[in-house]
Amino acid sequence: MQRIVVCVKSELDATGPIFLIEPTVKINTKDLVPILNPADHAALALVRNCIAQEDGQITVLTVGPPSADKVLRTCLATGADSAVRVWDDSFMEEKMDAKNISLLLSKAIKKLDAELIVCGSESLCETSGYVGPALAELLDAVQICKVDFMQCDDGDGSMVFHRKHNYGNREVISSSLPAVVTVDFGAATPPVVSMKESIKAKKMPITLFDLAELACESSEINADANANILQYIPPRPRTKKLNKAPDKPMTKQQKMQMMLGGGASKKNSSVVEGNPKQAAKEFIDFLIAQRIL
Amino acid sequence: MSEERFDCIIVGGGLAGLTVAYLLANEGLEVLLLEKGNYSGSKNMTGGRLYGNSLERIIPGFADIAPVERRVVKERLSIMKDTVMQMVEYDASGVFVQEQEGESYTVLRGKFDKWLSEQAEDQGAMLVCGIRVDDLIIRDGKVCGVVANDEEMESDVVLLADGVNSLLTQKLGYKNKLGTNQVAVGVKEIIDLGADVINQRFNLSDGEGIAWMFVDSNEVCDGFLYTNKDSLSVGVTLKVENIHKAESSVPQMLEDFKKLPEIAPLVSGGRLVEYSAHLIPEGGMDMVPKLYGDGVLVAGDAAALCANLGFTLRGMDLAVESGRLAAEAILAAKEEGEFSEQSLSGYQTAIEKSAAISCVKGAEICRKAVTDADSMKDPLDAFNSALQSAQIGGKAVGDNG
């Protein structure tokens, strides 16, 4: 029976429209809602799809205050078998950067004696991609990134992983354990929310690991971060290319693009055909008309 | 028969559903609340103003701990007659209908309902979000539970608090298809301005708010404006049957409303942070469905317990009140040991005596008062006398009293 830990993060939902606070140019987090990092959810889904419950027990693990229990319950309802949260009253949320979180996770993982550790490749809000590699280093484990399939090897305690490579190629990797594996968002789709699973998940206990449980000194944790965010630079404003309603309704894709992008251009492309001389003339006329020449 | 069952399953995590969950869990009942959105409030929307009385009864001092936006201290009523707009400003203890005394607050549902759901959970209610209930389990005419995406869950009683559209109340046959004369479509923008700008533009202190209703004598397009902590809620409502009277589209009406000289300077420089729409029950007594049956009760907007009184809207507080009365009826039935139509009938009696029905009856009267030509002289007087003559309420206090 494999012992698997999936590390998850409860973070503020930055997938919707986000705004920056003037003049500090920081993200305005006031109205953002905490959610389960989609890449972490994909990681959990991938593990559960590839490894059946009788072959591997999944513990989801997170570092967070009691409000993070909500994402653990979502995981319990969608494939996880047990859940652990790491938090101590002495922790300050602002000091919980990726470095400290990785340290705490690694201690918890050692305590759980996991063979396979899986997490999303990056979070929505920070997108640093730090935790996966950091865990591998701290646990002295093999690290394999951007995995989209896995399977236990028969008997000898190693596992096989698939990952996408460039240009449609795929790699098949055999690895010893322990291994830390990161999964991109989209590699697997979490199952649809089930009423019964959600109810069951609500009743399951969540184990709390505090500093004492982890045999960790608080001095190890609250060290100042080495890299500090100076500012966020917003994208430059895009001019709206359309001053009036388009004369024919936009396709689904164009509409979504407009909604997400704040303005889309109506593509009015045409293909220049004919013999090279004719085509060249047509092309030059086009460039002149567009005031490029 | 599934292994697990609950005392009560509540469909809908809005104010009515959450009130029932809170009260029943508080009494130790096993309660399951199913909400289709990812959290309570995520699929809900209000203008909007919450009269505090009914929730104060349940959670005294709730406004000190709940995320209310601003306490309403000023009210404005503008009556639009053709091109003329007459505005009256009065203090917030103005004309009232039964049990409107006490404070009222502007709220945002995404925050407020979420807070109330946490209170219900603290009482021990089990809230499961992201679940859309598709059907009811009915055996021998008795509602025994719910079906969500082919999963069944049973309970002794089901409370339907699934909003104005309430597909389930309709499936039960307790409610007819919604008529276009029974609902108004409300569309709203939340415009972020910052607390200081709002305080300055409306001459308010921090935490103080204004509720401003615009009533169209031609009954085409009403409007509203509420001050939130840092933003304004600005919108229009239109009875769906009156669409043909309107010259422009519903979204265009909102645009035009924002351009009115009374509104434009107040919203200028703001940033749109949310655009929402919802239906408001405005069908009066004809719209109120059968409220109870074997193993089932209906509360909140699903029971059409909502009233557009012209000078104000009562809906959220009536939902809370109906939730309280539904919880009482369920507890009484539990004492009797059965949840038959007979044992739940106390709910109907209680609702009929409550502010909910007074308001629903009052809404039609008030609408008539505003279209009356004389109302231009003193609109508050017109509402006042209309309500008094119907023995529903009516007491004008304040600048025009």
Next chain:
Amino acid sequence: MADNLNVADKLGANKFYTDEHNSHIAVDKEYPDKEEIDRVIQACPAALYSIDENGTLFFDYLGCLECGTCRVLSEGKLVTNWNYPFGSLGVEYRFG
């Protein structure tokens, strides 16, 4: 009629969890009554119904605010099936 661009911009301020595969509202694209169609186009707060110069009806469930106006106006006629999106999907109001 509705200024499509403005409304789509406004919808861009909202958070949506889109159902990639299913539309929660089914529309009869061949519905003959033009007046009925015009009424629904006029009424939809999200301006999701539209008609092109050839008279072809378009409906886009993305951006739906799930109010039910089209259902009240035209269920059984232009709208052949109306439901809320599957649980957890559709619009998510942060403010409400």
